[in-house]
Amino acid sequence: MMNRSLIMLVLTAIFLGSNVNAQELSRSTANRVHQAYELQSQGDDTKAIEVLESVDSSRTFDTSYVQRMLGILYWQEEESAKAEKALSHSIELKGLPAEQHTETQRMLADIQLSNGKMSQALDNYHQVISQNQTQKSLQPETVQQIWLRIGQANYQMESWTSVLNASKSYYSAGGKTTTSVLNLRLGAELSLKQWNNALKTTLVLRGLEPETERWWTQTLNLYLRIGNFQQALSTLKQYERAGFELTKDQYRMMAQLYSKQGVPEKSAQIFHNLNKGDTAKAKDLAIEAQHWQKAREWDESLNAWARASGKDNDYRWSYIQLLMQNKQYKTAISQLDKVEESSRRELTSVEAYYRLGNREQALKHAQKANQIKSDRVALNWIRYLNQPQ
Numbered sequence: 001m002m003n004r005s006l007i008m009l010v011l012t013a014i015f016l017g018s019n020v021n022a023q024e025l026s027r028s029t030a031n032r033v034h035q036a037y038e039l040q041s042q043g044d045d046t047k048a049i050e051v052l053e054s055v056d057s058s059r060t061f062d063t064s065y066v067q068r069m070l071g072i073l074y075w076q077e078e079e080s081a082k083a084e085k086a087l088s089h090s091i092e093l094k095g096l097p098a099e100q101h102t103e104t105q106r107m108l109a110d111i112q113l114s115n116g117k118m119s120q121a122l123d124n125y126h127q128v129i130s131q132n133q134t135q136k137s138l139q140p141e142t143v144q145q146i147w148l149r150i151g152q153a154n155y156q157m158e159s160w161t162s163v164l165n166a167s168k169s170y171y172s173a174g175g176k177t178t179t180s181v182l183n184l185r186l187g188a189e190l191s192l193k194q195w196n197n198a199l200k201t202t203l204v205l206r207g208l209e210p211e212t213e214r215w216w217t218q219t220l221n222l223y224l225r226i227g228n229f230q231q232a233l234s235t236l237k238q239y240e241r242a243g244f245e246l247t248k249d250q251y252r253m254m255a256q257l258y259s260k261q262g263v264p265e266k267s268a269q270i271f272h273n274l275n276k277g278d279t280a281k282a283k284d285l286a287i288e289a290q291h292w293q294k295a296r297e298w299d300e301s302l303n304a305w306a307r308a309s310g311k312d313n314d315y316r317w318s319y320i321q322l323l324m325q326n327k328q329y330k331t332a333i334s335q336l337d338k339v340e341e342s343s344r345r346e347l348t349s350v351e352a353y354y355r356l357g358n359r360e361q362a363l364k365h366a367q368k369a370n371q372i373k374s375d376r377v378a379l380n381w382i383r384y385l386n387q388p389q
Contacts, residue, residue: 029055029062036069049073064095068104075111084111099137102128106138106146118153125150144175151184163188179208186218195225213244233257248274252284255291264294272300275307282312289318298326313338320348329355343373350381359385 025033032055039048052073055066071087074080087108090096096104109124125146132138138146151166167185175181182205189198199222206215216239223232236254240246246254251270258266268291275285289304305319316339323332329352336349346369353362366381 024061025065026057026059026062029057029059029066033066033069036073040073045073045077049077060093060095062095064090064093067093068096068100071104071107071111075107080111080115084108084115084117087111098131098135102131102135102137105131106142109146110149113149113153116156118157122150122153125153140174143173144170147173147175148181148184151181155184155187158191160188160191164192177204177208179205182208195222198222199226210242216242216244229257229260233261255287259291259294264291265297267291268295268297268300272304275304280307280311282308282315285311286315286318289315289322293322298322302326302328309335309338324348324352327355329353341372343369343375343378346372347377347381354385359389 032051036048036051039045039051049070052066052070055062057063057066067086067090071083071090074083074086087104091101091105091108094101105124106128109121109128112118112121112124128138128146129143132143147166147170151163151170154160154162154166163184167181167188170181182201186198186201186205189195189201199219202215202218202222206212206219209215216235220232220235220239223229223235233254236246236250236257251274255267255270258264258270268288271284271288271291274280275288285304285308289301289308292298292301292304302319302322305315305322308315309319316335320332320335320339323329323335333349333352336345336352339345346365349365350362350369353359353365363382363385366378366385370378370382
């Protein structure tokens with residue numbers, strides 16, 4: 001939204017810079033206008049307004065000129081409704097020279113924008129642009145500012161394509177790249193789901209304001225959105241090197257991205273760092289264990305599974321399976337005692353005891369497994385273990 005104090009300064013400058021053309025104004029109106037200028041220059045806007053309100057002229061130019069002055073003074077007195085009405089009257093009469101008419105219509109649009117009357121403001125801004133194409137009376141900076149305000153009004157109305165068109169016109173008028181323009185573009189691009197364009201805009205914003213955390217996280221989210229995981233990971237690492245402190249969720253994301261890049265040991269190490277201390281969650285410990293397992297770091301994986309199963313018994317079987325895989329049968333047997341009785345538990349015990357050379361215990365568990373659920377596996381074990389050695 002346009003800065004109110006800036007509008008007041010602009011309107012004041014226009015007011016003080018206006019020249020009363022006595023040959024065009026009637027004598028009585030010119031006298032009143034001069035009196036109003038004197039009062040205004042002395043800081044007495046209220047009396048200046050009273051003088052101008054008393055003007056009663058049948059001449060179109062007189063009325064247009066006075067209404068324009070009143071509009072400026074009303075605005076300075078924060079009577080925006082009266083300001084808008086006076087400037088609108090001045091414009092409707094079409095009594096001012098072309099350049100002053102255009103300037104007055106621009107003032108009206110600024111006030112309407114400030115008052116949240118977006119449609120009316122847009123209509124007047126576009127008329128100003130159209131008039132200027134013939135008159136060429138506005139400075140390039142003024143045209144740029146008008147296009148920026150057209151963009152702002154469309155943004156408030158969520159007319160996203162019109163926002164992008166306004167920003168293009170702003171640049172065509174010679175406007176420089178600023179955060180204000182880029183913010184408008186970015187909002188429109190995100191709303192239109194133009195992810196690649198939004199990424200380009202965000203990268204420019206990040207370049208202009210590298211200390212702003214928002215642009216880093218927005219860059220990261222957009223890389224993830226378009227599936228460029230390598231650049232997402234690179235952004236996270238740059239973000240950390242730039243001095244920002246990553247959250248736990250961002251570290252988890254980094255671990256996931258390392259995993260996608262085929263570097264499970266990096267993923268595991270990140271979770272290992274997160275899981276230090278007694279407050280580590282069983283789920284995070286299990287994820288750490290899985291990454292160590294993918295990296296074929298068996299001892300690290302077993303340690304993580306041990307911690308995870310200690311916090312949540314649902315992870316006990318994953319721990320037991322890796323113990324068996326790594327031929328740590330005694331530890332596996334001790335862990336099997338901590339799971340519910342089942343055919344699976346007994347058959348795993350059979351294998352563990354058999355690997356340890358204890359056929360007697362292996363047979364005992366095979367028979368128990370068969371009692372729980374008679375199947376081919378249990379029967380084959382019983383048959384095999386009953387054979388003479």
